[in-house]
Amino acid sequence: MQIRPVLETDYPGVQALHRSVGWPQRSMAGWRWLHANPARLDIDAPAGWVAEGADGALGAHVGNLVQRFRLGEQTLHGATGFSIIVSPAARGASRDLINNFVQQPNVFAAWTFNANPRSQPLYARHGMQAWPEETNALKLAWPVAPLVLAAGRLLRAVHAAVPAIAPHLGEWLMNDRLGRVPRLKLPPGVTILTDLGDQSAYADFWRALNAEGGLLSDRSPAALRWRLSDPDLTLPPLILAFRRGRDITGYAQAMMAKGNIIEPPVLEIIDLQALADDAKAIPALMTALIAAARPMGAAKVRLQTTSRHGLARLGPHAASARHEGGWGHCHARFSADAPDPALWSPTPWDGDYAVCLRPLPLTPPGRSQARAGMRGTASKA
Structure with a gap:
């Protein structure tokens, strides 16, 4: 399986992955709207990553929702992952997908605040910590x-x-x-x-x-x-x-x-x-x-x-x-030069x-x- 950034032409396949696990399905207009996220375009970040098989079929996906942040007069960017889906044909691809997400440049942190009980154990393996410390669960x-x-x-x-x-x-x-x-x-x-x-x-x-x-x-x-x-x-x-x-x-x-x-x-x-x-x-x-x-x-x-x-x-x-x-649905990984998370x-x-x-x-x-x-x-x- 090849791991690569998601393209607009991939969204029918991404939609099929959502359908296969019974998750809410966006319309094609909805996916295009997400793809055109102005904050993502600020830093030229991927809109997500997919695992593509030799036959061109998509076997896995993780979305990348980039957001602008303000700290006084400073503008920063952070990213939350969403819709991590791995089909049986792409078993094991979650490791590379999550690595791409948490190691992306130009963000002060990468996080998920919506992990389900099944996926929750994955995040600690990728350097993400349960956060906020007192309320992550x-x-x-x-x-x-x-x-x-x-x-x-x-x-x-x-x-x-x-x-x-x-x-x-x-x-x-x-x-x-x-x-x-x-x-x-x-x-x-x-x-x-x-x-x-x-x-x-x-x-x-x-x-x-x-x-x-x-x-x-x-x-x-x-x-x-x-x-x-x-x-x-x-x-x-x-x-x-x-x-x-x-x-x-x-x-x-x-x-x-x-x-x-x-x-x-x-x-x-x-x-x-x-x-x-x-x-x-x-x-x-x-x-x-x-x-x-x-x-x-x-x-x-x-x-x-x-x-x-x-x-x-x-x-x-x-x-x-x-x-x-x-079960601990909130996890984050902060970059070395990130602001104090307590802020x-x-x-x-x-x-x-x-x-x-x-x-x-x-x-x-x-x-x-x-x-x-x-x-x-x-x-x-």
């Missing part, structure tokens, strides 16, 4: 529909006992709230964020956040606009702002996802940020997300990547969360979740209705 969830979650557990048990039944099950645990545009009742100070212009209040928030001196993945208005242009989104994420007058001091982004045909819908937190001097912003945003989950059709809210600092900022929501995970407090935004979560399987009418946007009413203090 922690996922947090806030149930809002316990009966739906129980039904999901039952379906998983049936599938585990009789795997051959899966193709005959169809799409379970859908509901008529999915894809609708609910009127959300938001806590005081929380609003739905729609203006991502370069001179918007959100742009001011991003500049203030960057000025605090942390190591931050690019959350500029342009970066958010690029993420939102993903052609495979079946409905836009919910983006919330916490405001002090006109000023934004915190923001959250979450998207509806459904892991597979027997999993319940989940409101997945993609990002959660606030200025250091506003201790109320993140708890208020979390209250809003949990309240929004059921009207949007979700069975729970989930935060799949956090840090010690991130946990501390959740306020009472840290204690009320159910702990999931446990970085990652969220799912830094990982592959926004591009790898399975979108809701909505019909076109539901999709068009959802794209009309959400409405919110703010409670009076």
